[in-house]
Amino acid sequence: xxxxxxxxxxxxxxxxxxxxxxxxxxxxxxxxxxxxxxxxxxxxxxxxxxxxxxxxxxxxxxxxxxxxxxxxxxxxxxxxxxxxxxxxxxxxxxxxxxxxxxxxxxxxxxxxxxxxxxxxxxxxxxxxxxxxxxxxxxxxxxxxxxxxxxxxxxxxxxxxxxxxxxxxxxxxxxxxxxxxxxxxxxxxxxxxxxxxxxxxxxxxxxxxxxxxxxxxxxxxxxxxxxxxxxxxxxxxxxxxxxxxxxxxxxxxxxxxxxxxxxxxxxxxxxxxxxxxxxxxxxxxxxxxxxxxxxxxxxxxxxxxxxxxxxxxxxxxxxxxxxxxxxxxxxxxxxxxxxxx
Amino acid sequence: xxxxxxxxxxxxxxxxxxxxxxxxxxxxxxxxxxxxxxxxxxxxxxxxxxxxxxxxxxxxxxxxxxxxxxxxxxxxxxxxxxxxxxxxxxxxxxxxxxxxxxxxxxxxxxxxxxxxxxxxxxxxxxxxxxxxxxxxxxxxxxxxxxxxxxxxxxxxxxxxxxxxxxxxxxxxxxxxxxxxxxxxxxxxxxxxxxxxxxxxxxxxxxxxxxxxxxxxxxxxxxxxxxxxxxxxxxxxxxxxxxxxxxxxxxxxxxxxxxxxxxxxxxxxxxxxxxxxxxxxxxxxxxxxxxxxxxxxxxxxxxxxxx
Numbered sequence: 250x251x252x253x254x255x256x257x258x259x260x261x262x263x264x265x266x267x268x269x270x271x272x273x274x275x276x277x278x279x280x281x282x283x284x285x286x287x288x289x290x291x292x293x294x295x296x297x298x299x300x301x302x303x304x305x306x307x308x309x310x311x312x313x314x315x316x317x318x319x320x321x322x323x324x325x326x327x328x329x330x331x332x333x334x335x336x337x338x339x340x341x342x343x344x345x346x347x348x349x350x351x352x353x354x355x356x357x358x359x360x361x362x363x364x365x366x367x368x369x370x371x372x373x374x375x376x377x378x379x380x381x382x383x384x385x386x387x388x389x390x391x392x393x394x395x396x397x398x399x400x401x402x403x404x405x406x407x408x409x410x411x412x413x414x415x416x417x418x419x420x421x422x423x424x425x426x427x428x429x430x431x432x433x434x435x436x437x438x439x440x441x442x443x444x445x446x447x448x449x450x451x452x453x454x455x456x457x458x459x460x461x462x463x464x465x466x467x468x469x470x471x472x473x474x475x476x477x478x479x480x481x482x483x484x485x486x487x488x489x490x491x492x493x494x495x496x497x498x499x500x501x502x503x504x505x506x507x508x509x510x511x512x513x514x515x516x517x518x519x520x521x522x523x524x525x526x527x528x529x530x531x532x533x534x535x536x537x538x539x540x541x542x543x544x545x546x547x548x549x550x551x552x553x554x555x556x557x558x559x560x561x562x563x564x565x566x567x568x569x570x571x572x573x574x575x576x577x578x579x580x581x582x583x584x585x586x587x588x589x
Numbered sequence: 590x591x592x593x594x595x596x597x598x599x600x601x602x603x604x605x606x607x608x609x610x611x612x613x614x615x616x617x618x619x620x621x622x623x624x625x626x627x628x629x630x631x632x633x634x635x636x637x638x639x640x641x642x643x644x645x646x647x648x649x650x651x652x653x654x655x656x657x658x659x660x661x662x663x664x665x666x667x668x669x670x671x672x673x674x675x676x677x678x679x680x681x682x683x684x685x686x687x688x689x690x691x692x693x694x695x696x697x698x699x700x701x702x703x704x705x706x707x708x709x710x711x712x713x714x715x716x717x718x719x720x721x722x723x724x725x726x727x728x729x730x731x732x733x734x735x736x737x738x739x740x741x742x743x744x745x746x747x748x749x750x751x752x753x754x755x756x757x758x759x760x761x762x763x764x765x766x767x768x769x770x771x772x773x774x775x776x777x778x779x780x781x782x783x784x785x786x787x788x789x790x791x792x793x794x795x796x797x798x799x800x801x802x803x804x805x806x807x808x809x810x811x812x813x814x815x816x817x818x819x820x821x822x823x824x825x826x827x828x829x830x831x832x833x834x835x836x837x838x839x840x841x842x843x844x845x846x847x848x849x850x851x852x853x854x855x856x857x858x859x860x861x862x863x864x865x866x867x868x869x870x871x872x873x874x875x876x877x878x879x880x881x882x883x884x885x886x887x888x889x890x891x892x893x894x895x
Contacts, residue, residue, distance in 0.1 A: 372718045482637070483639075484643075487636055
């Protein structure tokens with residue numbers, strides 16, 4: 250198996266590459282990103298380049314990869330502008346799929362890390378979204394819009410390339426010791442926002458389970474869309490209680506307006522899609538991927554518990570220092586004659 | 590926690606020190622998502638205080654304790670034919686609705702849980718979900734938004750008892766003079782869900798509910814303004830005052846007659862069912878309930894004493 254990982258500089262790209270390169274069945278791992286990997290990698294080839302069509306098409310053709318894992322998707326709207334979200338998610342995916350589907354392409358499998366954002370959050374939602382759920386309303390926020398467009402692109406690609414196994418993994422909100430998400434940042438604050446009078450059902454998935462799911466899809470043939478979320482649900486109040494956080498109520502009307510000063514004062518950036526979640530919550534059915542043989546190491550309550558433990562530990566001993574990519578060192582380790 | 594809560598579904602993944610062990614190889618995955626909390630309550634109840642539907646056995650217990658005197662001494666609920674409600678397996682309970690803020694739903698849920706030790710999930714308008722505090726408590730007490738996917742999952746995947754009032758707010762918004770005249774049974778969606786899930790419909794006729802909170806007049810303009818299905822002035826407000834008159838029911842005697850379950854002959858699991866067949870069945874169930882309601886009214890001597 251020869252694998253191309255997009256977004257090698259993201260948390261997911263780095264973790265996935267790390268997991269894949271340990272597998273002797275994986276012959277080659279190539280990663281493309283503008284930023285360097287976040288974890289030390291033994292044999293993954295890092296190509297520091299943007300995700301333009303020209304670059305991706307050349308890399309795909311030159312390496313002859315058979316599997317592409319697309320992790321370079323931004324689902325955290327607090328980190329970047331709507332314009333940039335569109336550029337990364339929609340244009341990046343368009344370029345990648347075009348490169349993977351180019352004439353004479355060696356690609357036989359494409360795995361896309363999508364998000365449960367595609368289902369949106371409204372009062373009229375079913376409590377458990379299945380993968381074939383039809384979204385009742387149009388996207389409410391830029392990040393949801395871009396992810397829905399990605400879903401459409403993936404669907405078109407699946408139809409146009411019947412010989413390619415296409416997997417879309419729709420991940421729920423992630424928690425874990427190392428990953429930084431909107432929820433992990435909210436829950437690290439001394440007081441945590443809630444919407445007055447609402448205590449939503451929420452699902453979380455552990456960072457290790459997301460990496461495993463990506464690797465699972467890369468190793469097995471599992472065509473179609475799959476929800477990736479810790480089985481079962483928890484409530485926002487019990488998540489806050491598990492972390493020992495006090496809750497601060499936001500008004501149930503004009504909540505977005507109330508969140509704006511917090512954003513400007515840089516106290517907390519709570520995007521509208523997260524405020525909607527804090528009101529109505531979301532549950533997704535995780536049966537389909539488990540039927541295909543994937544097992545979760547953590548269900549939703551266990552994910553929250555693991556995160557709470559990590560936060561308690563880091564309050565005492567601090568967070569571990571992040572890995573710094575050193576090109577010279579990597580070149581030395583991989584190519585020098587001194588290495589045995 | 591009462592035993593009925595966990596019997597209907599397979600145990601979920603068992604959580605041991607932050608890790609999950611698949612509970613045997615043959616775990617029924619279809620139900621593993623939404624089942625009640627794991628079996629070791631000390632470990633897990635804090636992090637999963639609700640089941641997959643937001644229902645909390647703790648809140649449910651409090652609600653039962655608070656509602657018991659109302660059920661027993663105020664409405665003096667009396668059941669007839671409760672043996673028709675299955676002790677296991679899914680079933681859709683269908684009744685006639687009544688009262689501005691209806692007492693029939695909590696009474697049916699309370700009575701079945703008390704007698705049969707089985708949880709009942711009550712389907713209701715999405716409207717509830719959007720109201721702060723009320724929506725959360727409603728969900729904790731066993732209310733579920735009436736989405737077809739929710740009903741199907743509860744009935745088919747989890748084999749639970751589900752309560753639905755197909756007339757919806759058209760029935761609870763009836764005026765005093767329209768009492769016990771059953772409204773349209775929606776578009777028969779409830780029949781279609783029961784057919785697809787392969788579960789029986791259990792019809793229930795309820796008498797007394799329309800007198801627990803009769804509507805004297807309604808304001809369409811205020812209802813529209815507040816985005817409510819109706820804005821009533823209730824008889825209760827002349828007794829208990831303007832606010833409590835929306836909360837406290839009048840002490841009408843509540844009688845519930847459960848009729849034999851209706852099993853459908855069509856094969857389950859189909860995407861679509863013949864509209865004619867669905868509407869026929871819905872009409873038939875409505876007629877059964879209407880006839881029973883008339884019968885119960887004919888034998889009723891007094892609204893208050895039954």
